[in-house]
Amino acid sequence: MNLTLPSQRVSRVILLQLLVLASVALLLIVPTLFHLFANEHAAYDIRVQQALRAPSATEWFGTDSLGRSQWHRSLVGAAISLRVVAGSLAIALPVSLILGAIAGSYLGRWPDHVISWFIALLHTIPFFLLVVSVAALVGPGTGILPWLVGGVIWAPAARLVRTETSRILEGRFVRTSRAMGASPVQIFWRCLFPLVTPPATVSLFYLVPEIVGIDAILTLFGLGPKPPMPSLGGLVFEGIHRWDSAPWLAGCPCLILIAVCLGVHFLADRIAAQVNFGTT
Amino acid sequence: MNSERARKHRFQGVIWRLIYGSVWPVSLLIGLCVLTFFLSYVAPGDPARIILGPNAREDAVRELHTSMGFDRPLIVQFGCFMGEIATGKWGTSWITRQPVLREIGDHLLPTLYLGIFASVYSILLAVSLNGVCFIFPRLGPPLISLLRLGISLPSFVVAVASALVITRLHFWSADSAAIGSSFFLGFAFPAVAVALYPACVMTTLLRNCFSSIMTSSYFRAARASGFSQAALFTRVLLSNSWATLFTAWVNQVSLLVFSTIIVEYVFSFRGLGTLLMRSIQGKDLPVLSGIILLNGIFFLVLRTVSESSTRGLFEVAERMMLRLSTSTGDRQ
Numbered sequence: 001m002n003l004t005l006p007s008q009r010v011s012r013v014i015l016l017q018l019l020v021l022a023s024v025a026l027l028l029i030v031p032t033l034f035h036l037f038a039n040e041h042a043a044y045d046i047r048v049q050q051a052l053r054a055p056s057a058t059e060w061f062g063t064d065s066l067g068r069s070q071w072h073r074s075l076v077g078a079a080i081s082l083r084v085v086a087g088s089l090a091i092a093l094p095v096s097l098i099l100g101a102i103a104g105s106y107l108g109r110w111p112d113h114v115i116s117w118f119i120a121l122l123h124t125i126p127f128f129l130l131v132v133s134v135a136a137l138v139g140p141g142t143g144i145l146p147w148l149v150g151g152v153i154w155a156p157a158a159r160l161v162r163t164e165t166s167r168i169l170e171g172r173f174v175r176t177s178r179a180m181g182a183s184p185v186q187i188f189w190r191c192l193f194p195l196v197t198p199p200a201t202v203s204l205f206y207l208v209p210e211i212v213g214i215d216a217i218l219t220l221f222g223l224g225p226k227p228p229m230p231s232l233g234g235l236v237f238e239g240i241h242r243w244d245s246a247p248w249l250a251g252c253p254c255l256i257l258i259a260v261c262l263g264v265h266f267l268a269d270r271i272a273a274q275v276n277f278g279t280t
Numbered sequence: 281m282n283s284e285r286a287r288k289h290r291f292q293g294v295i296w297r298l299i300y301g302s303v304w305p306v307s308l309l310i311g312l313c314v315l316t317f318f319l320s321y322v323a324p325g326d327p328a329r330i331i332l333g334p335n336a337r338e339d340a341v342r343e344l345h346t347s348m349g350f351d352r353p354l355i356v357q358f359g360c361f362m363g364e365i366a367t368g369k370w371g372t373s374w375i376t377r378q379p380v381l382r383e384i385g386d387h388l389l390p391t392l393y394l395g396i397f398a399s400v401y402s403i404l405l406a407v408s409l410n411g412v413c414f415i416f417p418r419l420g421p422p423l424i425s426l427l428r429l430g431i432s433l434p435s436f437v438v439a440v441a442s443a444l445v446i447t448r449l450h451f452w453s454a455d456s457a458a459i460g461s462s463f464f465l466g467f468a469f470p471a472v473a474v475a476l477y478p479a480c481v482m483t484t485l486l487r488n489c490f491s492s493i494m495t496s497s498y499f500r501a502a503r504a505s506g507f508s509q510a511a512l513f514t515r516v517l518l519s520n521s522w523a524t525l526f527t528a529w530v531n532q533v534s535l536l537v538f539s540t541i542i543v544e545y546v547f548s549f550r551g552l553g554t555l556l557m558r559s560i561q562g563k564d565l566p567v568l569s570g571i572i573l574l575n576g577i578f579f580l581v582l583r584t585v586s587e588s589s590t591r592g593l594f595e596v597a598e599r600m601m602l603r604l605s606t607s608t609g610d611r612q
Contacts, residue, residue: 118310123583124580125575125579126534126575129556132556133572134309134319137319201510212434213435217542218540243444258433261433265431276567
């Protein structure tokens with residue numbers, strides 16, 4: 001039984017799926033890459049006689065007030081921050097897909113009302129405030145952060161999936177599949193899932209700078225990684241205190257942060273361009 | 281007879297819409313209160329121990345625990361919590377022993393002023409940049425690239441970078457935000473740092489809206505009937521984009537709050553961000569709950585107003601488009 005999309009769109013959708021998979025895999029691999037390139041010894045080793053050295057050929061990002069290599073600290077910090085980002089997305093994506101698909105499938109009925117109510121409740125409080133508050137109760141550390149962030153950022157993506165689901169379920173190919181006796185699970189996996197995953201991924205990718213911001217503000221409130229473990233946001237806020245005498249302390253980690261965010265945005269833009277082509 | 285029945289049906293429809301429209305925000309408000317209460321309730325550790333400190337005697341901790349009602353059943357505690365919200369007390373700070381609402385009130389003004397200035401700036405920037413792009417179309421592509429770069433960056437990086445630039449400027453100093461006649465105006469320059477990121481997002485959204493209007497037949501009709509550039513911008517583009525601009529602003533308010541906290545930190549303002557930081561570091565859960573609740577109520581009211589008024593704005597826009605098409609038809 002053929003339950004798939006119309007044949008002329010199949011190759012486009014498969015390409016789109018591969019692009020999404022590659023992007024998600026890349027986002028999961030990047031923290032490990034950062035960690036591989038970082039020298040943890042240089043990141044944590046205190047050398048007071050080499051404190052506050054400006055960027056040079058040997059120390060690309062200079063050194064901090066304790067003589068630690070800012071380049072290696074930035075790489076370790078990026079790995080830690082991006083692990084939080086990747087973990088949050090890995091939690092938020094399936095949650096948004098499942099809840100959004102349920103709400104969209106039962107549009108106007110009680111499952112839709114319940115899920116939409118929770119989405120609206122999450123939208124009443126700024127995400128960062130909710131995460132900061134729960135993190136304040138749980139205590140500092142990075143272990144719980146992906147769960148906290150992933151537990152709140154699924155809402156906008158789920159709202160998008162809900163709308164897309166209700167639109168796709170009206171499609172002729174879905175009605176044909178249903179008439180041919182496909183079960184709701186089969187329709188979800190073979191008709192709905194390939195079409196709603198890319199927009200949900202794009203919507204979550206666009207939230208990456210916000211997740212990095214949440215990670216940074218947690219560090220500002222003393223709820224991020226425990227010292228001496230660095231995070232990108234923590235390095236930026238530490239650097240602000242010495243902005244006049246050592247601007248590289250805040251500026252150099254910012255460069256890595258900007259590069260990562262621009263990269264993720266570029267990926268999201270490429271997928272979005274394909275989504276518009278593949279689903280219209 | 282039929283008109284009377286239709287009027288009756290319309291009246292019933294309005295009543296039902298009002299009831300349904302008020303049930304949804306009220307249910308969200310109750311959900312918000314439950315969420316806030318549970319955030320305080322599930323906190324690890326004894327609140328009495330947090331208040332008295334780690335060196336307090338066990339019997340003193342137990343006495344305070346009982347006197348503050350922490351030994352009562354959960355539902356009774358929730359009832360007391362709701363009662364305090366209804367009476368406008370919102371609990372008592374564990375650090376200063378002041379009512380939470382007064383604590384929040386003492387720290388609200390700087391945040392409010394920053395928010396007001398930043399909102400005005402972001403709306404003005406979005407409108408004026410789009411106006412410049414409309415009059416000088418060649419500026420559009422480089423400006424859009426710059427805006428996309430701004431949107432791709434984390435908002436805290438934009439806020440920190442612009443705040444650091446503003447601190448270098450000589451016409452602003454920390455004293456200008458001190459108490460006095462310039463208290464309000466002292467926030468005018470720091471608010472630029474708060475406004476930049478939302479302004480980038482709002483400008484892009486407004487430009488998208490303008491692009492769709494510029495491909496419409498009524499825009500082409502207005503241009504063909506001899507409207508000047510200024511008239512086209514104000515009477516056709518802007519008047520049909522208020523709803524989009526307003527919705528974009530509402531969606532950016534949470535980012536404004538986020539950036540405000542960063543700017544308060546950089547400029548050492550004694551605002552809600554400082555209070556939030558103090559309540560987190562001192563485990564002052566009533567104040568933390570109060571800040572969440574205040575934000576929740578604010579956003580709930582804002583979104584409810586925005587949803588109802590956006591519908592109204594769309595209706596007004598439709599009427600204006602109709603009037604415009606009639607007037608261009610008359611000219612032709």
